[in-house]
Amino acid sequence: MVIAIGFEGSANKLGIGIVRNGEILANCRRTYITPPGEGFLPRETAEHHQQNIHKVLQEALDESGILPQDIDVVCYTKGPGMGAPLMVCAIVARTCAKLWNKPILGVNHCIGHIEMGRLITKANNPTVLYVSGGNTQIIAYSRKRYRIFGETIDIAVGNCLDRFARVLKLSNAPSPGYNIEQAAKKGKKYLHLPYCVKGMDVSFSGILSYMEDKIEDLLKEYTPEDLCYSLQETVFAMLVEITERAMAHCSSDEVLIVGGVGCNERLQEMMGVMCAERGSKIFATDERFCIDNGVMIAHAGALAFESGTRMDFKDTTITQRFRTDDVLVTWRDD
Amino acid sequence: MDEEYKILKQGAEAKLYMCNYLGKPTLIKERFKKNYRHSDLDTSITKERIKNEARSIVRCKTAGVKTPCLYLVDFERRRIYMQHFEESITVKDFIINVVSKNQINSSGETDSIKVLDVVAKMIGEAVRKMHENNIIHGDLTSSNMLLVPKSPTGAIDDSKWLDIDNLELVMIDFGLSFIDSSTEDKGVDLYVLERALISTHNDFPDLFSKILESYRNFSKNNVKEVLCKFEEVRARGRKRTMVG
Numbered sequence: 001m002v003i004a005i006g007f008e009g010s011a012n013k014l015g016i017g018i019v020r021n022g023e024i025l026a027n028c029r030r031t032y033i034t035p036p037g038e039g040f041l042p043r044e045t046a047e048h049h050q051q052n053i054h055k056v057l058q059e060a061l062d063e064s065g066i067l068p069q070d071i072d073v074v075c076y077t078k079g080p081g082m083g084a085p086l087m088v089c090a091i092v093a094r095t096c097a098k099l100w101n102k103p104i105l106g107v108n109h110c111i112g113h114i115e116m117g118r119l120i121t122k123a124n125n126p127t128v129l130y131v132s133g134g135n136t137q138i139i140a141y142s143r144k145r146y147r148i149f150g151e152t153i154d155i156a157v158g159n160c161l162d163r164f165a166r167v168l169k170l171s172n173a174p175s176p177g178y179n180i181e182q183a184a185k186k187g188k189k190y191l192h193l194p195y196c197v198k199g200m201d202v203s204f205s206g207i208l209s210y211m212e213d214k215i216e217d218l219l220k221e222y223t224p225e226d227l228c229y230s231l232q233e234t235v236f237a238m239l240v241e242i243t244e245r246a247m248a249h250c251s252s253d254e255v256l257i258v259g260g261v262g263c264n265e266r267l268q269e270m271m272g273v274m275c276a277e278r279g280s281k282i283f284a285t286d287e288r289f290c291i292d293n294g295v296m297i298a299h300a301g302a303l304a305f306e307s308g309t310r311m312d313f314k315d316t317t318i319t320q321r322f323r324t325d326d327v328l329v330t331w332r333d334d
Numbered sequence: 335m336d337e338e339y340k341i342l343k344q345g346a347e348a349k350l351y352m353c354n355y356l357g358k359p360t361l362i363k364e365r366f367k368k369n370y371r372h373s374d375l376d377t378s379i380t381k382e383r384i385k386n387e388a389r390s391i392v393r394c395k396t397a398g399v400k401t402p403c404l405y406l407v408d409f410e411r412r413r414i415y416m417q418h419f420e421e422s423i424t425v426k427d428f429i430i431n432v433v434s435k436n437q438i439n440s441s442g443e444t445d446s447i448k449v450l451d452v453v454a455k456m457i458g459e460a461v462r463k464m465h466e467n468n469i470i471h472g473d474l475t476s477s478n479m480l481l482v483p484k485s486p487t488g489a490i491d492d493s494k495w496l497d498i499d500n501l502e503l504v505m506i507d508f509g510l511s512f513i514d515s516s517t518e519d520k521g522v523d524l525y526v527l528e529r530a531l532i533s534t535h536n537d538f539p540d541l542f543s544k545i546l547e548s549y550r551n552f553s554k555n556n557v558k559e560v561l562c563k564f565e566e567v568r569a570r571g572r573k574r575t576m577v578g
Contacts, residue, residue, distance in 0.1 A: 140533075142533075142536075143536075147533045147536070148529075148533065149529075149533045150529075153522065153525070153567065153570065154570065190372055190374050190375070192374070192375070192378065195375070195379060197510060198472055198473070198510065198522055198523075198526050199472065199473045199474065199475060199510065199526035199529070199530060200475075200526075200529075200530070201525075201526060201529065233371065233372045233375060234375065237370070237371040237372070237375055240370050240371070241346075241347070241368075241371075244346040244347070245346045245347075247346070248345055248346040249475070249477065249534070270370040270371070271370070273369050273370040274368070274370045277368075277369065277370075
């Protein structure tokens with residue numbers, strides 16, 4: 001039986017979670033929210049994490065009813081992500097490991113999302129669409145690696161949505177993507193936008209610069225709601241299309257959507273229609289698990305720890321760039 | 335009438351039927367409606383892809399790249415009618431089913447690897463010919479390339495796929511193709527191919543470098559710019575996994 005604590009802080013979410021054999025004992029989170037029209041910058045985000053991490057840690061321990069000596073392994077996000085915020089969590093995780101005299105394990109953030117999704121939805125061997133503010137990847141498991149079949153060749157889909165929310169000066173609370181989703185529900189008029197699929201890869205930067213350049217003219221003819229609606233319809237159609245391609249390519253009949261953009265209900269709905277037409281199954285989670293959290297790091301770390309993965313203290317560094325397919329998946333035998 | 339067609343395969347975006355058109359074995363590619371996307375978007379994407387496919391098939395002919403012959407385009411029914419190669423194998427199936435299984439034969443020589451080297455050379459040349467003529471395929475994968483015997487063999491085992499002198503490479507699936515002279519699009523086209531090969535054929539890690547080598551050596555015309563751009567696109571790719 002493995003009890004693991006996970007520290008996550010690769011972007012503007014600070015999360016600490018505790019799991020015992022896949023059972024979630026605590027899932028605590030704080031989000032750094034910037035004013036409308038602004039994104040989050042590394043230094044300010046790191047300061048936010050510094051100011052909150054002790055409180056969140058105490059909360060997680062209290063909520064779980066676990067004592068530090070009961071913990072088997074301390075896990076933290078090694079990467080990918082923003083350097084400064086990652087560093088804050090890594091330092092606290094290392095300190096805890098030393099104080100409590102426990103082993104420590106760095107976890108790949110993307111693997112955390114995938115394993116969390118598999119745990120919650122019980123999907124067995126799905127094609128994974130991982131969509132967030134920093135990543136857009138189509139992933140499938142094959143021979144001990146989560147292999148990337150398609151991805152964005154420039155900015156992430158969440159980044160595209162967030163930056164468009166900034167153009168419209170939408171609120172960043174609770175998240176820019178959520179506010180775009182709500183606005184899109186009121187949109188009626190569809191605007192044709194650039195549609196950019198290259199094989200199983202996608203590109204979003206062209207759509208964003210098109211909207212940014214023309215925003216003043218567009219607002220004369222379309223409401224902000226129409227534009228949110230058109231943007232969502234276009235970028236999600238691209239994502240569903242490459243997911244379907246990857247499924248056909250891998251002969252897979254399950255899809256799992258993970259990452260912050262994954263809690264968008266319109267994306268889930270479109271993916272559901274595609275799956276129904278193919279006779280496939282769709283798995284998705286809600287905002288508690290889709291959005292970055294500490295539980296996913298604890299769970300992925302626990303799986304690796306149980307299957308024998310260990311990390312020397314001198315290797316408990318962070319890295320801003322850490323590809324999903326760099327990790328050897330020791331805990332799966334299929 | 336539709337019931338008479340035999341459905342061959344349902345892919346991600348099209349149904350393929352076999353039929354006989356004017357006495358020739360014909361493949362019908364029907365881009366069926368996708369209900370998940372907005373109907374305006376669906377109509378415009380479908381129309382554009384049918385156009386692209388037809389245009390690039392014709393253009394490839396003049397560039398000396400083998401493709402199926404185009405027989406008919408039917409926008410109303412979202413269909414393209416084209417030549418059907420009854421005896422053919424995708425490069426993907428060829429690598430997975432033929433090359434891997436015939437690696438060690440009785441003579442102890444790995445001759446299927448040599449055949450694969452020749453296939454890699456043919457792929458590099460075909461892609462280069464397309465790019466020289468500003469045809470960007472847009473979806474270069476090993477599933478979108480066929481090996482077809484030059485003269486019918488009638489053989490039922492794998493041997494016909496190892497007789498390299500009797501094989502030619504046919505490029506298919508031009509739905510995402512377009513015409514562009516920029517090095518950026520050619521670089522991305524190569525990058526898409528590299529990614530597809532890494533994820534599908536990771537047991538043949540030097541396949542892509544062999545393709546690239548024949549791409550480079552095929553002619554001297556400003557290949558440097560394209561390869562520089564390709565490196566740049568690659569670097570962009572590595573930089574991408576930043577913020578979680």
